[in-house]
Amino acid sequence: MREFAYVRPTGPEEAVRLRLDGTEVRYLAGGTNLVDLMKLGVEQPRLVVDLGRMPFGDVTPTPDGGLRIGALVSNADLAANPRVRAAYPLLCQALLSGASGQLRNRATTAGNLLQRTRCLYFQDVTKPCNKRRPGSGCPAREGVHRDLAVLGASEHCIATHPSDLAVALAAVDAAVELLGPDGPRTLPVTDLHRLPGDRPHEEHRLLPGELITAVTLPPPVPDAASAYRKVRDRASFAFALASAAGVLAVRAGRVTHVTLALGGLAPKPWRARVAEQRLTGAVADEAAFTAAVEGELSAARPLRDNAYKIPLARNLTVRLLCDLAARGESR
Template sequence: MRPFEYERAEDPAGALATIARPGTAFLAGGTNLVDLMKLGVATPDRLVDLGDLPYDEIEVPAEGGLRIGALVSNSDLATHDEVRSRYPAVAQAVLAGASGQLRNRATVGGNLLQRTRCRYFQDVTKACNKRAPGTGCDARDGEHHDLAILGASPQCIATNPSDLAVALSVMDASVHYLGPHGPAAVSVHDLFRRPGDRPDRDTNLPPGSLITGVVLPECPLAAGSRYRKVRDRASFAFAAGSIAAALDVRDGLVHDVRIAWGAVAHLPWRTWALERALRGAPARAESYARAAEAELAAAKPLRDNGYKIPLLRNLTVELLEAMTP
């Protein structure tokens, strides 16, 4: 690992002033950044530790919903009573990711900003447009069984690794940040980018921004939400496919539904076509399968990841059947 400077931010204004200096990176839990530094993928000249900033609380605003500080640990998020009772898919998604030790260190803001686990991104000897724009994408003809089937581009087929982001997509959460022009917020749906011709850019945040928290809106539908993850081994593994879902069935018909898929795209994939197809449809397996197939019609699998199409269809049907009263 190359030498770097280290300093602690005393307040948000100081953090923003420091990040404006070239070669500077924010450090929260460090569970992703430090690994990338060891691999030579990230090479900051200076780390700014955010641990003293006032963003480590979960609050219940008077208007409802939840306000989650960016420095709340994944462990504290997953075990918080309000999260578990009102937004259970969020707690389940966090518990499905990493080990207990990593969850104790990892933060909400860092979880959303973690980089892809594509092996070509992590190997500096390989061509990767996300790590080194213009070099190519060795993954397309290489080992890509766990990479994207939706929303990819010829430049990049990496997937977003965050379980939490998938659940937040179903909750229509907003991400709050301090940017060059002051405080602002963006829907979680607009936070992440498709790769297009700029796969090196993961999010739409202005350069030098500091995530301060996540707001979950009041959502009665979320109380029955669930998260399910399929992976190559039983624990401590990134998803081959995952789903967060909230379902409201009345008189045998789907009154409302929200679904997001993980491990299939550059971002958590909110299934807008699936949801439109299901609202008003009979709440049974056949309807769930047809709706999933309508969403998956846009999939463009490569040689070794076409299995994700039946995987996501079957995962959707199985979870929605389990949630159907």
């Protein structure tokens, strides 16, 4: 690991100023991703800015009936929070399906959103990678890509975003509160991450120096059911091959509200807008769910070894929607 300087700022404004000092400055929250990447040589900051003393550690209700989650709230604390468990169970399910208990104790809300891909070529500094070294190529396209993207990828990058929490937050229309040199601003979670295009090293829409201070959740949808489901190679401590998060309300057998996000399939949490549009007002049955999800997945462009993800994601998402519909009608 390359030598680096370390500082603990006393407030958010100082943290922003320190981050503006150069491109080789990194924020440190829980460290569960950054430290690993530093050990691998993928990240080589000259300065690490520890955010541990920032006042971002609370979960509080908002005036409109939603929740505000501080950026430094640990995954473990968030999953155990009574308000979250009662009103947003899909967030708890997503959090508890990720990593291990030890890592959830350290991992933070903002850090989870900004974690970087686990693509083997990105993590191996002896290999080319457009995300790590722009213009060097994407060997995953012809190499090992079983776990990689079928939606939203490009010829320059087929990496998948690894976060479970980000998928669930996309499904509930969460927003991130940001602080930068020009002051605070808010950005929908669905707009936080970029698709790779021809610039896969630009992974998100944060401006220079900006840090996430909180995530805000809108009020729960009345009479809606929600859930997060994940398929992986083993029962725990594995990233999603495919995942789905949904919020569904049904009245008189028809869909009155639906939001749906997919994980493990794209370089960012994939909000299933096509499926949502087709389902709104539709009969809430398996045939309609299947047609809508297949419409969403029609944009998939699989490679040699990851085409299995399309039927896997379809079956997973349709089963999720069927279960939510059954729960919604029983309310």
